[in-house]
Amino acid sequence: MNELVFFINNVVISGLTIGSIYALGAVGITLIFSILRFAHFAHADLMTLGAFFAFFLTSLFPAAGPAIGLPTAFVMLPLAMALTALSAVYIDKAFYKPLRSHGVKPIVIVMASLGVTLMLQGLIRMFMGTSARSMYIDDRKGIHRIELPFELANRPVVLTDPQILLILLLIVIVIALHLFLTRTRLGKAMRAMSDNPDLARVSGINTDTVVKVTWIIAGSLAAIAGTLLSLDVSLKPDLSFHLLLPIFAAAIVGGVGHPYGALAGGFVIGFAETLSVFNWAVILRPWRDYLWFDLPANMAFVSSEYKITVPFFILLAILVWRPTGLFKGKVL
């Protein structure tokens, strides 16, 4: 029974958490891919920027959270989202748009996004320092220990406040995104532009507005993901390093250009990570006398130092066997 709890904590809950983070990042990536047709390498740093804004606002108004009963950083989230969205729009205007108007090859814009990555990293570290910071200033991370009503289970299922908030928020976002893309004029314009930009333009769709909205959505989702991840762990300046590859893998696995695919892809990658570093020896322990081999102390597929290789291998596998991804997106 304890083993099941261990599994739930380390695979199910962890997988849901990191999967949601990847999903949110991947949706941004896939939207930018489909509207602007380039791989936005600076996206993971956009997520860090969002977290940084939340941190900054939290340090300015530390008492805001306890007053409501939620973590301060979460209360500041709408503001952080707005700031990140604005930053995203301005980055596009300053760095990507001029290149687009010059009609350069998409790969050049990808290189420009590399430059933006470095600029964001330098700026964030200049202001924040290079060490990890906690997002809690006047409050503490709420940890819930849920005891299971079974006799043999004397270890609790552990769920933190940020995790609960993240999952709830994700559900809200999925519904909102669905409604936006299917019911609103702007959402339909986005889908049209994703299919055929020239046709969209001559049909009277204001492509500039669609582009801005794309960045606003991508930036906001990035802020949510970055902030909640930092709330759950801590705000590390090298956050982007661990996020970049998984969110791209998630977007490609899900099928480039399909937001729902990106969501699914995020969870695929998230669960693949948690399942592969999970120590299966723990699950098999109750049956160790019946096994034909000696149960080693650690039977994980991949040791935790190599965790970063998991999304990469999944990406490689998808590129080789099904480049259009799960939802048959564009190979571009």
Added chain:
Amino acid sequence: MGSIIEVRQVNKAFGALQVINNCSIEVAKGSITGLIGPNGAGKSTLFNLIAGTFAPDTGQIIFDGEDITAIPSDQLFHRGLLRTFQIAQEFSHMTALENLMMVPPQAGESLLNTWLRPARVQQEEAQVRQKAMDVIEFIGLKHVRNELAGNLSGGQKKLLELGRTMMVDARVVLLDEIAAGVNRTLLQDLIRNIQRLNQELGYTFLVIEHDMDMIAQLCDPVIVLAQGSVMVQGTIEEIQQNEAVIEAYFGNDAH
């Protein structure tokens, strides 16, 4: 004279659209065969299938007795099957002469040869240059040989494409609307060159064209393609008098 290209019951669909529908044609060796038909009949798709740009869903394509159905275009080149493009695909940043010189496979294209056998590379390069000069004179572009290909006129680019097919021993050349965008004078040059290549070097041509005068001057037989399959085949006079062909081109209210 046998057939050098056989297309056997080939099908190709793009999504829900069946572009090529149980199509079978034969191109006689040494002929200049025309391929005409209304827009959307599938002519360019058929070319792409024969030329190896993509493979058919079902059916076979035979080239001089060999099954080439799934073989890609770069390999077909080496077997003597060449094609030109509807929109001239020249190498715009290279001179006209270089456009010709890049065609034949030569020792210098291998890095190891470039570094380890410079003498041989130089020798073959000189031979290629000489051949390119001969070809460029044949097609009448000697005066623009050092001009960047991107600066040439549409007709000159088409001539250059034809010239490229002369840099190697081609057996079959697929010409995709080579007259499109070419002025009358240069068009006569093109037609003359095609006939010369056919008579002097034994090239077989399969020609897609909308220009009926050119077809009349050049092609025998003419195959009419409509809705992805062969409607009728014959000499140009027979085709022009065929009622079904007229209907296909002009619709039901032609009479």
Added chain:
Amino acid sequence: MLMKLPMKETLLMVALAVAVLLLIQVMGTAYGVRVLVEASCYAIIALGLTIQWGYAGLFNAGIMGFVALGGFSAMLLTFPVNQSFWESELSGELGMAFLKLFAAIALVAAVLQLHRLSVPRSIRVPIILMVLATLYLWVVNGFAPVSQSIVSQYGFIGGFGLPVWAGWLVGGVLAGGVAYFIGHICLGLRSDYLAIATLGVAEIIKAFLKNSDWLTRGTLTVSPLPWPVPGAGEVGFVMARSLYLSVTAVLIAIIFYLLHRAYNGPWGRMMRAIRDNELSSSAMGKDVNQRRLEVFILGCVLMGIGGAALATFNGIFDPNGYLPLNHTFLVWVMVILGGPGNNLGTLFGAVFVYVIWVMSEPVALFILNSISYLGDLWFAWEAPSDFTSRALQARVFTIGLIITLVLRYAPNGLFPEKVQHHH
């Protein structure tokens, strides 16, 4: 080979020479020569990238991985032999573990050929996955006990004690081999995907080198690495480094010569045609994928050699020392600035960017310490304790800014590609 250079290029070269002389004047000759040697190693790496990007349009974001492979080869082949390890039984056990690995690879290759036996896809895929998973666990568990014993008893397996040039050569070969493998999988895809894939490859290579303590001592690092010329202890810093510089300079000259021959011959013309119009090149019989792979491998070979030369010069192999910023993005700036596809421009870019990068640390520190001092003096402002490490991030920002500015205003670099048209 050096034809008469037009005005702009000559001016830029002169400016560079002045900058280097300034560096030597301010920091001393020994330091200056050291910077030049390191810049020359980066130049070799940058030449590798310039042909990948300039000639084949390949976006290699994983330069760091290939550089690290070069450094690793230098270490493995040239570090003195660990006699006690080889004489022990552990070497036999290690051999067994490797045998298992090769057997597993052979089995996987065999299983991947199942499609020839007309085994349907729905059965093939689960079989392949199961075989992969089982073999993977088998091999990993074969290595685990051996590697642990090696680390606890002997530290690491040591090197092979071979001459330095062998280490550099193998560095190139190893990098080329990995490039071949990766290229086959990824080169057919769009350039964004190649960038992501190479980024991933670099991280995996670094993770492997960092965590394989039995092979590389991991974070404990391996030093000293032997030099191809007499070291500082024998002839003094300036002389030793100058000798090293002459070695790398000769290497660069050879590479220049080989690349020049290739560019200006039929091979170069073919590559330019492919870059100009891929569709037409394919129709004219050029195997585009194979040529791209060829260029990719060649570029990575150069990166491996440069990485080996760099590691040997620094005398230490430290997997943690390979950073995407220093070993990937910096090289990109060198190539973009110098002009992709232009060898001389890339050489200029390498020296210029590296000198700026190296000088930026003391300059930044000076500026920031002044700000800190003046801030305290005038406003009683106390700088945070990690001020200097924070402030150095300004370098990162600047590199990023340079990339975006160059792309915006000089997308062809400062030395655009010059091609001789034969008349």
